[in-house]
Amino acid sequence: MRTKLTSLLCSIILLLLGLEAAGAQSHAGRVVHIVVPSTAGGGADVLARLLANHISRSQDQTLVVENRPGAGNTIGTEAVARAAPDGNTLLITTPEFVINPHLRKLSYDPLTSFAPICYLARSPQLFVVNPVSPYRKLSDLLEAARAKPGELTIASAGPASSPHVAVERIKHDANVNLTYVPIKAPGRQSMTCWGSTLLPR
Template structure:
């Protein structure tokens, strides 16, 4: 490269940085679209609306939620990946974001076409069984599964869903042979677990809490690293000898190319919004714990998740395409 070309490149880079900084200084000057790639009324959608309200108050502009459900979240994600990278279209996604790429052929790459802005909340999965189930611990379930290979079952809300993958992780860590029973949603799966049609299910805390308190489900374990404040008597999987530290998570992403000063302003605003006591309480009521990570920490987390779930999919021969 000649000296003139080098000078031109440096000038262009400087111009882009300056324009990005200028954009961030005024950002946002209008409403921000936040695409939730799941149906309205679900766990991610409910959390997104709580966070959007607090974030909008912080940024002094409305955050408009748009639900674009389909293909385990990849339809909405694709729309954001193709959006203008100006900070006015964001993606509010969940654990499927790091599972879809290892199972499906997608029109985007998670860490190439998106900028991770912040992991905002997390929630453990709870291994639940019917209240009248003979199993009172993970070990009792594992022992029964080993005594009758291929007889016990676990539900999920679809092949390749996070809940399915967690069930496969249980099989991998314990060496048991249990049968996967996929449903078209979490609600029918929970109904059949409560009625004893299926033996167990890894429900997120938000969906299972009321049934556990109502004595319709029994929680054998939490998949989180430590016991939850809402269910202090429910031991973790690790406490019961099963290596597992998995949580359902939600996070906010921007299209690749969004100016770094805009990402920084968004990240700081999200951190502020997540410190609001009312927001924290509302999210806790959904069984979710506030996170609020930096963009760098969130990128590292996504990279690690892609590696982990890719390994689980390969070892258990899980393929969708």
């Protein structure tokens, strides 16, 4: 299970506010909120629920997972930054945590508003296509993109997500024009792919 989590889930950092204050308090009767700044069903959400379930059973501690998606993960992240520094609010986040400061003005500072606890998991970025697609290698896709600029579509999690950044990097390095299709909900990428959205239009 640990190996599968490491290979399948996104790079995640667990952050805790007010570590010193938390250490001075009794755990009895406390409810710890784990905020996931993305929609339910994604890698961060799955990991948060596995973590909450394990800690709740092993430590007799109540943990509640809250999904607060929106604005490239900044809504949930900002909520944690503004939470009381009592050790009762955790944030599980993805690489957008370090991408967003370079793309938009934030009300929090990723370097000073949080205290990192640990690096939990990582996973590779993958390209997948519909089984009926003629592309079997990345080079096949790039050659087709060069031959038909803008006619091939590629979908990933929403703007400024790590998959989107990876797509833009490939487009830049390979000098190709692929039409980007943002997908909001986890799991919709696969549905979009099977629906042939990633095939030439």
